[in-house]
Amino acid sequence: MSRDSKSGEWEGNDALKTWVSDRLLALQGFSTPEFVEYAIGLAKQATSAADVVGKLEEYGFALSDDLHLFAEEIFSKVPWKVSPRKQKTYDNEDGTGNGLGKAMLEDQIEFIKESMLKVDDEMSIESPEISKAKSELETLHEDRRTLPIYAHRDSLLKAIEEHQVLVIVGETGSGKTTQIPQYLHEAGYTKRGKVACTQPRRVAAMSVAARVSQEMDVKLGHEVGYSIRFEDCTSEKTVLKYMTDGKLLRELLGEPDLASYSVIMVDEAHERAVSTDVLFGLLKDIARFRKDIKILISSATPDASKFSDFFDCAPIYRIPGRRYPVEIQYTKAPVADYLDAAIVTVLQVHLTQSPGDILVFLTGQEEIESAEEILKHKINGFVSEIPELVICKIFSNLPTELQAKIFQPIPIGSRKVVLATNIAEASLTIDGINYVIDPGLCKMESYNPRTGMESLQVTSISKASAAQRAGRSGRTGPGKCFRLYTADSYKTKLDDNTPPGIQRTNLTSVVLSLKSLGIQNLLNFDFMDPPSNESLLKALELLFALGALNKVGEVTKVGRQMAEFPLDPMLSKMIVASDKYRCSDEVISIAAMLSVGNSIFYHPKDEQVHADHARMSFHTGNVGDHIALMNVYNSWRETNYSTQWCYENYVQVRSMRSARDIRDQLEGLLERVEIELTGCPNDLQAIKKAITSGFFSHSARLQNYGSYRTVKHPRIVHIHPSSGLADNFPRWVVYQEVVLTTKEYMRNVTELKPEWLVEIAPHYYQMKDVEDA
DNA sequence: GAGCACTGC
Numbered sequence: 001m002s003r004d005s006k007s008g009e010w011e012g013n014d015a016l017k018t019w020v021s022d023r024l025l026a027l028q029g030f031s032t033p034e035f036v037e038y039a040i041g042l043a044k045q046a047t048s049a050a051d052v053v054g055k056l057e058e059y060g061f062a063l064s065d066d067l068h069l070f071a072e073e074i075f076s077k078v079p080w081k082v083s084p085r086k087q088k089t090y091d092n093e094d095g096t097g098n099g100l101g102k103a104m105l106e107d108q109i110e111f112i113k114e115s116m117l118k119v120d121d122e123m124s125i126e127s128p129e130i131s132k133a134k135s136e137l138e139t140l141h142e143d144r145r146t147l148p149i150y151a152h153r154d155s156l157l158k159a160i161e162e163h164q165v166l167v168i169v170g171e172t173g174s175g176k177t178t179q180i181p182q183y184l185h186e187a188g189y190t191k192r193g194k195v196a197c198t199q200p201r202r203v204a205a206m207s208v209a210a211r212v213s214q215e216m217d218v219k220l221g222h223e224v225g226y227s228i229r230f231e232d233c234t235s236e237k238t239v240l241k242y243m244t245d246g247k248l249l250r251e252l253l254g255e256p257d258l259a260s261y262s263v264i265m266v267d268e269a270h271e272r273a274v275s276t277d278v279l280f281g282l283l284k285d286i287a288r289f290r291k292d293i294k295i296l297i298s299s300a301t302p303d304a305s306k307f308s309d310f311f312d313c314a315p316i317y318r319i320p321g322r323r324y325p326v327e328i329q330y331t332k333a334p335v336a337d338y339l340d341a342a343i344v345t346v347l348q349v350h351l352t353q354s355p356g357d358i359l360v361f362l363t364g365q366e367e368i369e370s371a372e373e374i375l376k377h378k379i380n381g382f383v384s385e386i387p388e389l390v391i392c393k394i395f396s397n398l399p400t401e402l403q404a405k406i407f408q409p410i411p412i413g414s415r416k417v418v419l420a421t422n423i424a425e426a427s428l429t430i431d432g433i434n435y436v437i438d439p440g441l442c443k444m445e446s447y448n449p450r451t452g453m454e455s456l457q458v459t460s461i462s463k464a465s466a467a468q469r470a471g472r473s474g475r476t477g478p479g480k481c482f483r484l485y486t487a488d489s490y491k492t493k494l495d496d497n498t499p500p501g502i503q504r505t506n507l508t509s510v511v512l513s514l515k516s517l518g519i520q521n522l523l524n525f526d527f528m529d530p531p532s533n534e535s536l537l538k539a540l541e542l543l544f545a546l547g548a549l550n551k552v553g554e555v556t557k558v559g560r561q562m563a564e565f566p567l568d569p570m571l572s573k574m575i576v577a578s579d580k581y582r583c584s585d586e587v588i589s590i591a592a593m594l595s596v597g598n599s600i601f602y603h604p605k606d607e608q609v610h611a612d613h614a615r616m617s618f619h620t621g622n623v624g625d626h627i628a629l630m631n632v633y634n635s636w637r638e639t640n641y642s643t644q645w646c647y648e649n650y651v652q653v654r655s656m657r658s659a660r661d662i663r664d665q666l667e668g669l670l671e672r673v674e675i676e677l678t679g680c681p682n683d684l685q686a687i688k689k690a691i692t693s694g695f696f697s698h699s700a701r702l703q704n705y706g707s708y709r710t711v712k713h714p715r716i717v718h719i720h721p722s723s724g725l726a727d728n729f730p731r732w733v734v735y736q737e738v739v740l741t742t743k744e745y746m747r748n749v750t751e752l753k754p755e756w757l758v759e760i761a762p763h764y765y766q767m768k769d770v771e772d773a
Numbered sequence: 774g775a776g777c778a779c780t781g782c
Contacts, residue, residue: 054774183774200778200780200781201779201781202780202781228781228782229781229782244780244781244782245781245782246780246781246782247782249782250782257775271780273780273781274781275780275781275782363778364776364777364778365776365777365778366776366777395778395779396778396779396780397777397778421778421779422778422779423778423779425779426779427779427780442778442779443777443778443779444778444779445777445778445779447778455777456777458778501780509782513782566781567780567782597777599777603776645782662782665782720774720775721774721775721776722774722775722776726774726775727774739777741775741776741777742776743775753780772777
């Protein structure tokens, strides 16, 4: 079966395609269907052969006589010059994309009215004494019936029965996540197969499963279970399975038609996580040949037409939520200093507004810490007595024990202010918030496929995000949201939605997964919002260089081995290569440490000297950052994974535990791909060669004045000051990544011998690349 | 001589 939904498009042009493919093979050594289509597409849109050359050069092809010739030939061979991009059109007479019957709509509207009234009643009905008297289970069942979704049970089931794909819009508090899978179970869907409900986050999958197992009065892991990385709490009995969407993607690699499932419910679809978006495309395809499977797309955004359009006009079913009104205030004029404005607003709310806690959205750790200091200082400066203000902070890198503080009760008569990053927008919910202060900014990652460079920059949030932030104040009562920008800039400067993750990330790993699933032409893959062609082609190019794809774009044996590892392909390649150098034991530790990210070392502001000293102790002998990370892991392991050791060495214990989990998983996977676990503790060269096998495309050589030039696509870069080699200036290095902050910095650097590049990647480097100029 | 939001397999 072919997954190329539009593969018929070029039929009849096979001769042209073959010709283009051959020429591309000659030009760049490999040629996948994507590159063929890309080149033909360029020629179609180009106005001249020179135009084709320009575009190809812009992509990264080296200028040469061959390239010019190719451009001229393809320009003359492509027979037609067209064509406005094909637009998807749908018959959509009423313009709502809603195929539900009128009666059903009315039924919904009626219920929305009812449930709005109910919200007020509910709060006052039950006294604590009464609820105590009831059995816990009875209360649970009663709770189920008071959820907004309850009255929709039958019409919802009917809609699911009648349509293969249904988009469900359920506001927060509607009960969709816990109830719909139970309704499906009660209606008999689980007799045909499991019901999966995917979540973007691990904790959500776990906690929802726990809740549902209580409601159904079964043991967690029996009929109701969850499955997340490192933890599969399911059994043969399991019929309702909550899981992370990434986990379902992994399962898809082993079971491409999801035969053991009868319903897939993709929850929190509006978040548009990379794995959710990939799932959309795959599920749409599965639904085509598995008419018995039901797909539910559940989103909390009112505008679900995009989901509906994508799934061929799937009907939209709306379930009301339970929310309180939120009053939104804008500033009259733009603020000069939003941090200052946020602090002033906190104090104003504290002094003038009725009780209720405050949530402030800031961009990062440093900002939060300085806001905390300023706020403390200002409060101490008040001459007269004011009610106590308890300052709490939360961001993901904050040690767990300090994170817990935001949930602790505070003295009566005092008020809590929580200074938070985006973590409080969706990932965690704090009760008792009545006021939100929103400067309208966040840090967002962007990825430039041309340079392969990531950068993290402060940018304006979207309208959707602003709404989500405001909503955080109206969960337990009416709320207020103070936006530190003008109503006009809200209207004109904020985008409607945050660009989906898939358009902001390095796609190498996604591309390898999709290729492993047998998708032949990724430019035709049905993405809801396609990533740029360039970003897909760069990913293919890298996978070819790594040996994961052959020269016509098919997955190789190495590629299949790599795809088994839940890692960035360069890390997977490093592991696969470690077999040859007999050092897989060391290399999986390094891969685990690298894949944890940059939160291994702990750098408190006031103990920098000690922290730096501790960090450098792992770099003895200028071994490079990769080996240093291995030293950290091994030292920790030698202390029997001691927490105390972590504190003494300024190492974050949470990150180390996560590295251990990943390492254990990788060790298990070695066997699956038939790589022996072998160690060579004293042969650093072997380890470095394995690293080079994964990261050869990230090589750089020393220039004057301590700067470096990357070898393949020349750019000037620098060693990040946190690197152990920052003062060492080795002549040749490989690096894990380049990040753009104040300069272009290479992170995680290791020295190498230039001849290794030619030895390890002869298809990528020639002697002339590494000889002295 | 810097400073990094949030997820996930």
